Amino acid sequence: MLVxxxxxxxxxxxxxxxxxxxxxxxxxxxxxxMGLSRADVAHETAKPFWKP
Structure with a gap:
């Protein structure tokens, strides 16, 4: 259903x-x-919420 x-x-x-x-x-x-850098975080958080 669409809803x-x-x-x-x-x-x-x-x-x-x-x-x-x-x-x-x-x-x-x-x-x-977790094996992440600040650059990894910046890349992920720069994405709009609708992009996986």
């Missing part, structure tokens, strides 16, 4: 926005532990 799909997409966009915001707030220790 269900719209809700699913909206929830996915909201999740991405939240996760990217959270990623940007992580400290250097946690990023290193």
């Amino acid at each position: 269900n799909r719209a809700v699913t997409v909206a929830l996915e966009w909201q999740r991405r926005k939240h996760e990217r915001r959270h990623l940007a707030e992580l400290d250097e220790y946690l990023l290193r532990d």
Whole structure:
């Protein structure tokens, strides 16, 4: 159903926005532990919420 799909997409966009915001707030220790750099974070957080 179209309404269900719209809700699913909206929830996915909201999740991405939240996760990217959270990623940007992580400290250097946690990023290193995950194998990520600030450049990786900058690349990911620069994406619009509708892009995976």
